[in-house]
Amino acid sequence: MAEITAVILQASSGVLLGAVLGYAIKKASGAILTLVGLYVASIVALAYAGIVILNWEGLANVVSGVFNWLGVQSSDIISFISSAGVFGASLSAGLLVSMFGLFSIEEPETKKKKFVKRKA
Numbered sequence: 001m002a003e004i005t006a007v008i009l010q011a012s013s014g015v016l017l018g019a020v021l022g023y024a025i026k027k028a029s030g031a032i033l034t035l036v037g038l039y040v041a042s043i044v045a046l047a048y049a050g051i052v053i054l055n056w057e058g059l060a061n062v063v064s065g066v067f068n069w070l071g072v073q074s075s076d077i078i079s080f081i082s083s084a085g086v087f088g089a090s091l092s093a094g095l096l097v098s099m100f101g102l103f104s105i106e107e108p109e110t111k112k113k114k115f116v117k118r119k120a
Contacts, residue, residue: 011090018094026099 047054081088 007086010085010087014087014090015094018091018096019098021091022095022098025095 043052043054046052081092084091
């Protein structure tokens with residue numbers, strides 16, 4: 001009986017922690033990507049105006065290197081989660097559900113009713 005309780009405790013805490021981490025990652029990544037997008041757009045606008053010269057080949061190499069690094073890190077993370085057992089599986093499930101909007105921590109929007117004053 002104690003083993004079942006331990007498994008349930010690990011699974012529930014993993015899902016809860018995964019949901020919280022997924023929500024935090026989702027919010028932080030949105031802000032970071034917005035800032036990076038504004039930065040790149042401003043550099044491209046300056047290059048278009050002729051103020052700066054942009055090395056497009058170097059930019060492509062940097063972006064390619066970032067994606068290669070992310071690919072290596074994701075395989076390391078997947079191998080860690082697979083070795084973590086029940087906690088790792090439930091953590092990754094909660095993380096994915098929270099990040100892709102299947103689970104929402106925020107309050108749902110309520111419809112605002114419009115009251116129309118009728119003329120008699």
